[in-house]
Amino acid sequence: MSQALHPKTHSKPHLRIQDLNVWYETHHALRGISVEIPAYGITVIIGPSGCGKTTLLRSLNRLLEEREGIRIIGQVWFNGVNIYDHGVDVTDVRTRMGLLAPKPYPLPLSIYENVAYGRRIHGLDVLDKGNGRNLDLKVEHYLRTAGLWEEVKDRLWTPASALSTGQQQRLCLARALAVEPEVLLCDEPTSALDPISAQAIEEHLISLKENTTIILVTHLLRQARRLADYVIFLWMGELVECGTAKEFFENPKDSRTQAYLMGKIG
């Protein structure tokens, strides 16, 4: 039986992860994670390398299962539907959750077509198929949202690969936003960028959090402090502590969190 996701309603909490376990072959990468991710704002997943941050993030849009040797057991409730249920359309889940990867990978298309790609495959501008005017406006809108429009408006039809890495990452942001996702998954989106480009991405995330649930993976504690509204701390595949940013940074409860925040471990 096909189980459709509900229309876009932001009931709180937005995402509820329930007893999620992930294995890479025999390595138990995520151990019984249960956490609720609130709607809107920026939820930051922090922890040292190999603690399962990216694994957790990629389990949310089911991109994890594209890799070989993965076993996932558990539930992820999104708008009241467990996305791991049989009958849930994986492309539907991914359409609602945009992804910003560590290193930008533009599609082998022009700048314009990169932004238009998602809208085209989902037929979002199907009403004016004839002239494509609406699509033009949408492409411009999302390039502006990602702060790239002024730099590329005269060369929309040139290859996206010719852009700088910082510009490519903003293009990837525009491309993800163009599908109008409810959730934006960011996997260390600034790790390949110079400080100026990184700051630009951070500023965009802050301005987007009013209307989008942003889940950000980072290993930079400084970045987490700057951006987080809500924090999830992972350690060796286990969830150690989670809470609002204020609570987490000012009054950490677990000794491992305290040690991590003080720079003693990780």
Place this chain on the structure above:
Amino acid sequence: MLTKRKFEEFFFQILMVISTIFVLGSLLLILGTVLWRGLPALNLAMLTQTPQGGYYLGKEGGILNAILGSLCLAGGATTVAVTLSLPIALYLRIYPVPHFTRDWIRLSLDILWGIPSIVYGAIGFTVMIFLGIRASLLGGIIVLSLLELPIMVRGMEEAINMVPKELLESSYALGATRFETAFKVVVRQTLPGLVTAILLAFGRGIGDAAAVLFTAGYTDNLPTSLLRPVASLPLAVFFQLGTPFPAVQDRAYAAALVLTVLVLGLSITSRLLSTRFIKNIIR
């Protein structure tokens, strides 16, 4: 003193140089022979006429029948092979095929690749007799496409294998299906590699004599129907070389020259065309 290690190094450098010279030398020898013997015999009549009476004795006529026949055979076979190869290659690489199945498909393709073309021809001929079909363009196309298939699939697969996983994932993350990702992203990204695979297979197809000997037959007429025999350049070379007349033998070299130029020309044109699409490729 020349130590053992230094001697090894020296020995292998010499060996590498000799091997390279040998390969390049062979290429030059082949091209040289074909040009030297073929070019004087080549004239407009050879390219624009079909064999007239007594052509194989050195009289009037040309090999237009074989030129067009070969283009029809190899063009048809390549079209059929592309239609089959691209889905196989994309399936093997983009879709989650079980390791076991993937390995077996690959092994089968490698075995097919290794089968001599005369065996394809013989089996094709047997099947055609069983079905009551005469040697024809259609028969030749089918057998040649089988011959081209493994080369094309393996070549395409190599190209598709070079696509970074992250690129596929960025398409999936936008909610694209595997099909959309395969045809809108992977094919664009790998186009030069795909073209190379197609050309390699086309070259093999147009140059093969044994597979078409029984299945396509030979005729002095131009190809007009899928169900009638067609001539082909490799067989034109073969038949003309087999005559005792030096003038006709020289025409065989001219036919070989035409074949070489056809393959080379097509190769260059397709590369030029595909550079138009290369500009968007993600490196």
